Amino acid sequence: MRRFLLRRVLSLIPTMLVIVTIAFVLVRVAPGGPFDSEKAIPPEVKADLEKKYGLDQSIPVQYLSFLKNAIRGDLGISMKYQGRTVNEIIADGFPATLAVGSFALIWALLIGISAGVIGAVRQNTAWDYGAMGFAMLGISIPSFVLGPLLVLVFALTFFWFPPAGWGTWRHLVLPGVALGTVYAAYVARLTRGGLLEIVRQDFVRTARAKGLSERIVIWRHVLKGGLLPVVSFLGPMIAALFTGSVVVEKIFATPGTGSYFVDSALNRDLTLTMGMVVFYSAFLLLANLAVDIAYGFLDPRVRHE
Amino acid sequence: MRRSLVALAAIAALSSACDRNDAWYGTTTPRHGANELWLNNGGEPEWFDPGKCSDAVGGVVINQAFEGLVVPDPASLVPTPGMAVKWETSADKRTWTFHLRENTKWSDGTPLTSADFAWSWARVLDPKTLAKYADQLYDIANGDAYHQRAIHVTAYNREASALADAMAAVAKVDKIKPDPLGKGGVFVFFAEPSDEIRTKAMAAAKALGATAAVTGPDALGLSTPDERTFVVTLEVPVPYFLIKINTQYTFYPAPKHVIQRLEASGKSSDLWTRPENFVSNGAFVLKEHRFRHYMIFEPNPHYWDRASITLDRVKLLEIESYVTALQMYKAGELDYIGENTSLPSEYSVFLRRKKDHRFTGFTTTYWYWFNTNDPALKDKRVRHALNLATDKQRIVDAVTKQFQIPASSYIQEGIAGYKKIPGETFDPEKARTLLAEAGYPGGKGLPPVTISYNTSETHKAIAEAIQEMWRKELGIDAQIRNEEWKVFLKNLEQGNFQVGRLGWTADYPDPYTFFSVFLSTSNNNHSDWKDRKFDELVDFANAAEDPEERLVRLAKAEEYLLDAMPAMPIYFYTRSYVVKPYVKGLRNNFQDRHPWKAIHIDPDAFAKGEVEDGNGGFVDMGK
Numbered sequence: 001m002r003r004f005l006l007r008r009v010l011s012l013i014p015t016m017l018v019i020v021t022i023a024f025v026l027v028r029v030a031p032g033g034p035f036d037s038e039k040a041i042p043p044e045v046k047a048d049l050e051k052k053y054g055l056d057q058s059i060p061v062q063y064l065s066f067l068k069n070a071i072r073g074d075l076g077i078s079m080k081y082q083g084r085t086v087n088e089i090i091a092d093g094f095p096a097t098l099a100v101g102s103f104a105l106i107w108a109l110l111i112g113i114s115a116g117v118i119g120a121v122r123q124n125t126a127w128d129y130g131a132m133g134f135a136m137l138g139i140s141i142p143s144f145v146l147g148p149l150l151v152l153v154f155a156l157t158f159f160w161f162p163p164a165g166w167g168t169w170r171h172l173v174l175p176g177v178a179l180g181t182v183y184a185a186y187v188a189r190l191t192r193g194g195l196l197e198i199v200r201q202d203f204v205r206t207a208r209a210k211g212l213s214e215r216i217v218i219w220r221h222v223l224k225g226g227l228l229p230v231v232s233f234l235g236p237m238i239a240a241l242f243t244g245s246v247v248v249e250k251i252f253a254t255p256g257t258g259s260y261f262v263d264s265a266l267n268r269d270l271t272l273t274m275g276m277v278v279f280y281s282a283f284l285l286l287a288n289l290a291v292d293i294a295y296g297f298l299d300p301r302v303r304h305e
Numbered sequence: 306m307r308r309s310l311v312a313l314a315a316i317a318a319l320s321s322a323c324d325r326n327d328a329w330y331g332t333t334t335p336r337h338g339a340n341e342l343w344l345n346n347g348g349e350p351e352w353f354d355p356g357k358c359s360d361a362v363g364g365v366v367i368n369q370a371f372e373g374l375v376v377p378d379p380a381s382l383v384p385t386p387g388m389a390v391k392w393e394t395s396a397d398k399r400t401w402t403f404h405l406r407e408n409t410k411w412s413d414g415t416p417l418t419s420a421d422f423a424w425s426w427a428r429v430l431d432p433k434t435l436a437k438y439a440d441q442l443y444d445i446a447n448g449d450a451y452h453q454r455a456i457h458v459t460a461y462n463r464e465a466s467a468l469a470d471a472m473a474a475v476a477k478v479d480k481i482k483p484d485p486l487g488k489g490g491v492f493v494f495f496a497e498p499s500d501e502i503r504t505k506a507m508a509a510a511k512a513l514g515a516t517a518a519v520t521g522p523d524a525l526g527l528s529t530p531d532e533r534t535f536v537v538t539l540e541v542p543v544p545y546f547l548i549k550i551n552t553q554y555t556f557y558p559a560p561k562h563v564i565q566r567l568e569a570s571g572k573s574s575d576l577w578t579r580p581e582n583f584v585s586n587g588a589f590v591l592k593e594h595r596f597r598h599y600m601i602f603e604p605n606p607h608y609w610d611r612a613s614i615t616l617d618r619v620k621l622l623e624i625e626s627y628v629t630a631l632q633m634y635k636a637g638e639l640d641y642i643g644e645n646t647s648l649p650s651e652y653s654v655f656l657r658r659k660k661d662h663r664f665t666g667f668t669t670t671y672w673y674w675f676n677t678n679d680p681a682l683k684d685k686r687v688r689h690a691l692n693l694a695t696d697k698q699r700i701v702d703a704v705t706k707q708f709q710i711p712a713s714s715y716i717q718e719g720i721a722g723y724k725k726i727p728g729e730t731f732d733p734e735k736a737r738t739l740l741a742e743a744g745y746p747g748g749k750g751l752p753p754v755t756i757s758y759n760t761s762e763t764h765k766a767i768a769e770a771i772q773e774m775w776r777k778e779l780g781i782d783a784q785i786r787n788e789e790w791k792v793f794l795k796n797l798e799q800g801n802f803q804v805g806r807l808g809w810t811a812d813y814p815d816p817y818t819f820f821s822v823f824l825s826t827s828n829n830n831h832s833d834w835k836d837r838k839f840d841e842l843v844d845f846a847n848a849a850e851d852p853e854e855r856l857v858r859l860a861k862a863e864e865y866l867l868d869a870m871p872a873m874p875i876y877f878y879t880r881s882y883v884v885k886p887y888v889k890g891l892r893n894n895f896q897d898r899h900p901w902k903a904i905h906i907d908p909d910a911f912a913k914g915e916v917e918d919g920n921g922g923f924v925d926m927g928k
Contacts, residue, residue: 030791030792031795031796032790032794032795033795036791036794036798037359037437039829040798040827040828041438042439042440042452042828043828044453045435045436045437048432048435052435080351081351081352082352082357082575082578083578083579084596089596092597093596093597148628155632155636156632156636159636162638163632163633163635163636164633164638165622165624165638250629251626251629253629253633255623266789267791
């Protein structure tokens with residue numbers, strides 16, 4: 001186990017390096033720069049600005065100094081916002097993204113697993129069809145439709161939640177639901193499928209034959225194995241939820257990091273774009289690692305030697 | 306993202322249908338006390354250091370927190386006393402003397418003197434400051450020499466040609482200009498300056514027995530005879546100078562003492578606009594700032610006109626989505642959508658029927674640049690044919706639907722009294738004749754033409770409409786091409802386009818701001834149409850003694866420009882916005898500037914039927 005962990009952690013380094021290198025080259029070769037604007041700025045000022053941020057140097061030199069600083073944890077200064085460091089921008093925005101993402105995650109698991117279990121236990125009944133109908137609906141309605149619908153119903157008709165903004169738990173609910181519902185739907189289908197597969201296994205039949213109650217069979221035996229597909233989905237799901245969504249953050253005016261990735265690339269805020277690449281790729285790789293480890297605990301067939 | 310907004314708009318439009326009979330959009334009484342204002346600023350400001358800002362979002366913050374020598378009247382925008390109580394100009398209109406108000410202070414109580422203005426203006430021109438709008442201050446004598454690090458040659462006693470030859474031997478010279486302040490000495494500007502060239506040039510000048518140095522701030526036409534007097538000498542007389550310093554925030558002061566304190570403590574001086582360091586001289590000060598979320602402002606206790614401010618707290622949100630901002634307005638979480646939020650076009654017709662909707666002229670013109678170097682477009686008859694074949698009224702009525710005004714010239718009616726030029730309107734018959742005269746009857750033989758625009762639904766719809774008009778009226782099969790914003794800008798700048806959409810927003814409410822774009826020296830002139838005659842016509846106009854005469858001469862210059870047609874005017878912007886019935890003192894104006902110090906909240910305005918219309922009158926509350 002320890003050797004497995006060490007190997008996986010070490011293998012993250014070359015993966016990170018490849019991601020960062022490709023991203024670095026791509027953002028530098030993209031046409032247009034951070035200081036191009038609709039109203040022309042004097043050419044000398046532009047040249048001096050580029051010099052200030054080191055853009056006058058060759059790409060390899062810029063790359064090496066970026067790497068050197070990044071290893072020390074310094075992602076540089078934003079080229080767009082006055083005196084803001086990239087570290088500061090991520091630290092300011094990430095809590096909001098994390099909060100919405102966590103809410104969405106809990107929502108997705110709670111609703112998804114419940115619906116999946118209901119569907120599997122009451123297979124081919126009205127319960128099953130209802131739960132899976134909900135799942136199909138959830139998968140088919142994208143967040144950019146669901147978000148405004150939630151605003152219309154819960155904010156502008158019933159006034160239960162604010163239509164947008166940030167600050168209290170009430171601001172968390174609508175974006176969290178808008179973001180999490182699609183995943184709840186996936187989780188429901190995965191749970192139902194996983195459970196149905198396990199239910200037909202011999203050890204379940206044995207458990208039933210031993211006279212265990214249905215409740216204990218489901219909770220203690222079926223669910224543990226039946227949730228494995230959900231666990232493997234957890235990695236990409238956590239990654240997607242915690243990196244935030246441009247769409248949901250714009251609709252609900254959430255001050256998170258979700259929109260920075262897109263916006264900074266459009267603004268050619270090269271330092272912020274690179275900062276987001278480093279931050280997100282590290283996050284994604286670690287999330288996947290965590291899932292792999294969790295797998296080992298849940299499935300006796302998977303042993304990390 | 307765009308799809309999401311369309312979906313949101315569709316749903317909202319559906320919901321709007323339910324309350325069609327409601328004459329107001331959402332709440333009509335405030336959700337806060339009478340001393341608060343909640344509004345949106347459309348995003349996070351990039352910079353709100355007055356000298357270094359170049360974005361509209363930062364501009365709003367500066368306009369509320371800082372004050373220049375003069376301040377625009379909330380309705381007419383006419384300059385009124387601000388930090389200066391009175392001012393006079395010399396007979397040659399080149400020297401302006403400003404007399405500062407007694408006892409002016411920064412928000413931390415530090416006295417504000419004429420030296421603060423001199424330092425702030427010199428700071429913008431200091432090449433080390435990297436101010437994007439530094440060239441706005443080139444009106445000040447030797448502003449360009451200081452900013453461009455020209456070589457200042459003094460104590461030179463030999464003939465001018467010897468110096469010129471010596472400089473030309475170093476590198477290509479752009480110009481050699483005598484000191485406009487009459488102190489003797491000349492300034493040498495190189496065409497493509499570098500520090501190496503400057504060193505060589507100084508050595509060459511010294512070899513001729515002169516004294517030479519890189520121009521410093523001492524050469525600027527700024528002086529402070531005493532703490533209350535600020536004297537500005539201009540390079541040449543500038544008729545719109547007062548109007549410019551009135552609304553252009555680059556001329557507002559920055560707190561020298563705070564910036565220098567940060568520098569002395571080894572921190573980045575860019576941090577001075579953080580709430581813990583923030584000091585300003587205008588009506589409001591920044592108290593709290595959450596990045597990409599909101600800003601909180603409170604009145605500046607040391608502001609000279611503190612007594613007239615009724616608001617205790619202003620919450621400025623940073624919501625980027627227009628649709629979201631509008632929903633928040635409807636729910637009463639915004640009192641006013643703010644200067645940087647537009648009404649989504651899907652809503653425009655619906656909102657126009659609401660009584661809290663306002664509508665005013667705005668100083669932006671939307672146009673298509675023609676690349677005059679392009680083989681297809683170098684003949685001005687072709688450019689005129691394209692212009693004549695474009696039905697701008699239809700674009701405004703059927704495509705944009707935001708109640709813009711179709712444009713057949715570049716400058717709209719009424720900016721500083723300017724009279725709009727009639728220009729040529731839709732005339733497909735004449736367009737066909739001109740195209741035939743240019744050698745392309747029925748569009749035959751004309752090299753392919755492509756319209757480029759930056760990715761946006763509106764720009765796309767306009768380009769498609771124009772493509773169809775040109776095809777139908779002229780037989781031209783134009784292509785359209787969308788490009789990502791920064792790529793588009795790069796291509797415009799490098800002349801890598803044929804027909805390119807853009808436009809111009811007045812920096813200050815004087816027609817000259819539009820003329821400056823087309824000058825042969827302008828970096829914003831993407832057509833590459835350079836005409837000395839036009840430059841001279843503009844200079845001649847600005848030299849006019851009488852303001853009326855100046856406008857007449859400027860109109861002549863615009864006629865000349867329209868004849869050359871380096872750009873095809875399409876429409877003049879208008880500004881539509883919504884503001885709650887309880888907000889008073891928010892007046893319509895050409896620049897969409899609304900000082901909070903003039904605003905007060907009257908929670909009962911709706912009940913009393915006293916809702917302002919923004920033009921000095923009241924809204925008809927009829928059923």
